[in-house]
Amino acid sequence: MATSLLKVCVRGFSSSAAASAAIKNVTVIGGGLMGSGVAQVAAQAGQKVTLVDVNEKVLGKAKDSIAANLGRVAKKKFKDAPADGEKFVAGALANLSTNTDACEAAKSADLVLEAIVEDLKVKHKLFSSLDAVAPAHAIFASNTSSLSIEEISKAAPKRKENFGGLHFFNPVPVMKLLEVIRTPFTSDETYNAMMEWGKALGKVPITCRDTPGFVVNRLLVPYLAEAVRLVERGDASARDVDIAMKLGAGYPMGPFELADYVGLDTTKFILDGWAKKFPDQPLFKPIKLLNEKVAQGKFGVKTGEGFYNYKK
Numbered sequence: 001m002a003t004s005l006l007k008v009c010v011r012g013f014s015s016s017a018a019a020s021a022a023i024k025n026v027t028v029i030g031g032g033l034m035g036s037g038v039a040q041v042a043a044q045a046g047q048k049v050t051l052v053d054v055n056e057k058v059l060g061k062a063k064d065s066i067a068a069n070l071g072r073v074a075k076k077k078f079k080d081a082p083a084d085g086e087k088f089v090a091g092a093l094a095n096l097s098t099n100t101d102a103c104e105a106a107k108s109a110d111l112v113l114e115a116i117v118e119d120l121k122v123k124h125k126l127f128s129s130l131d132a133v134a135p136a137h138a139i140f141a142s143n144t145s146s147l148s149i150e151e152i153s154k155a156a157p158k159r160k161e162n163f164g165g166l167h168f169f170n171p172v173p174v175m176k177l178l179e180v181i182r183t184p185f186t187s188d189e190t191y192n193a194m195m196e197w198g199k200a201l202g203k204v205p206i207t208c209r210d211t212p213g214f215v216v217n218r219l220l221v222p223y224l225a226e227a228v229r230l231v232e233r234g235d236a237s238a239r240d241v242d243i244a245m246k247l248g249a250g251y252p253m254g255p256f257e258l259a260d261y262v263g264l265d266t267t268k269f270i271l272d273g274w275a276k277k278f279p280d281q282p283l284f285k286p287i288k289l290l291n292e293k294v295a296q297g298k299f300g301v302k303t304g305e306g307f308y309n310y311k312k
């Protein structure tokens with residue numbers, strides 16, 4: 001059990017320091033947009049990271065993008081000392097390995113963070129296989145955008161107390177926020193370990209109950225959906241809505257740029273899940289225009305086209 005193990009390991013320290021000291025080996029599952037970003041920030045913070053994906057090609061792409069993004073960070077951080085910048089990049093990359101076998105990768109993990117597709121069944125299947133093989137002290141966490149952490153945790157009954165939500169924001173290396181979610185069963189040790197781990201990665205953690213969309217997405221996703229409905233009604237073009245929200249409300253991206261950046265597939269998964277769960281909430285109703293884009297494989301930046309075209 002995490003609680004007893006942590007207490008034994010670091011007798012004499014406060015429980016939160018004890019817990020954070022315990023997280024050294026991190027297994028990140030899902031090498032897409034989010035998983036690759038989390039793997040990068042953990043590796044650059046000195047953690048040993050194994051990035052897992054079912055797809056070897058995805059892992060190759062993730063390694064390339066992590067190396068490129070580390071280069072961006074190094075350029076800024078070591079502006080006047082390029083040799084130190086090179087060392088920083090090499091050090092971070094040395095902390096990173098990849099694997100296509102999640103069970104093997106989880107065997108030596110202190111923290112297993114899942115960032116796979118936003119689908120409860122798929123997440124259940126993954127966590128249920130990991131529960132059997134991960135060390136007893138390992139914390140399991142999900143980066144889900146919209147699903148209930150408690151529902152996800154049901155697939156790992158051995159570690160109800162060591163399960164929580166760690167919700168990062170895209171792009172992970174840049175966005176400072178980390179939402180830390182506890183279920184009614186998450187232990188104080190697990191919660192403290194997650195908070196301390198977030199801080200060690202340079203993030204600003206906030207705490208939230210296990211409610212749909214936590215804080216940011218409960219506000220942001222209905223806003224994105226309303227923007228699509230506005231365009232669907234013919235009230236304005238997507239481009240003009242984006243200009244309006246950037247120049248009139250000070251947002252760094254307009255809602256269509258942001259939906260393309262988050263992924264229209266992920267946005268649809270979130271809305272569909274909530275519509276099923278809360279059928280009376282008009283803000284969560286399905287949107288024809290969004291569904292059409294997804295049906296056409298236009299997921300946004302990651303597929304080269306969404307509301308905008310990104311193909312060169």
Ligand SMILES: C[C@H](O)CC(=O)SCCNC(=O)CCNC(=O)[C@H](O)C(C)(C)COP(=O)(O)OP(=O)(O)OC[C@H]1O[C@@H](n2cnc3c(N)ncnc32)[C@H](O)[C@@H]1OP(=O)(O)O
Nearest residue numbers: 069072073076144145168169170171173174217252253262
């Ligand atoms: C749905 C989910 O569950 C939850 C979510 O994630 S919701 C999405 C949350 N994210 C947002 O709202 C993002 C909104 N957009 C932004 O903040 C900005 O447009 C942006 C940071 C993405 C890009 O900023 P912008 O100024 O347009 O571009 P750019 O100049 O390339 O980048 C700004 C800085 O970030 C850095 N950067 C951008 N992407 C990066 C990356 N992937 N890795 C490392 N650094 C990166 C750049 O190097 C640059 O640094 P500098 O200013 O010190 O030179």
Ligand SMILES: NC(=O)c1ccc[n+]([C@@H]2O[C@H](COP(=O)([O-])OP(=O)(O)OC[C@H]3O[C@@H](n4cnc5c(N)ncnc54)[C@H](O)[C@@H]3O)[C@@H](O)[C@H]2O)c1
Nearest residue numbers: 030031032033034053054058115116117118144145170262
């Ligand atoms: N896109 C965002 O802006 C954003 C922000 C915060 C949280 N999230 C959440 O993070 C999670 C991942 O989102 P993403 O945008 O990175 O998705 P993505 O589609 O970019 O990446 C998902 C990756 O998971 C892999 N995968 C699927 N099933 C797997 C399995 N069983 N084992 C190992 N790998 C598997 C896929 O091959 C893919 O590479 C979702 O739960 C999403 O809701 C997304």
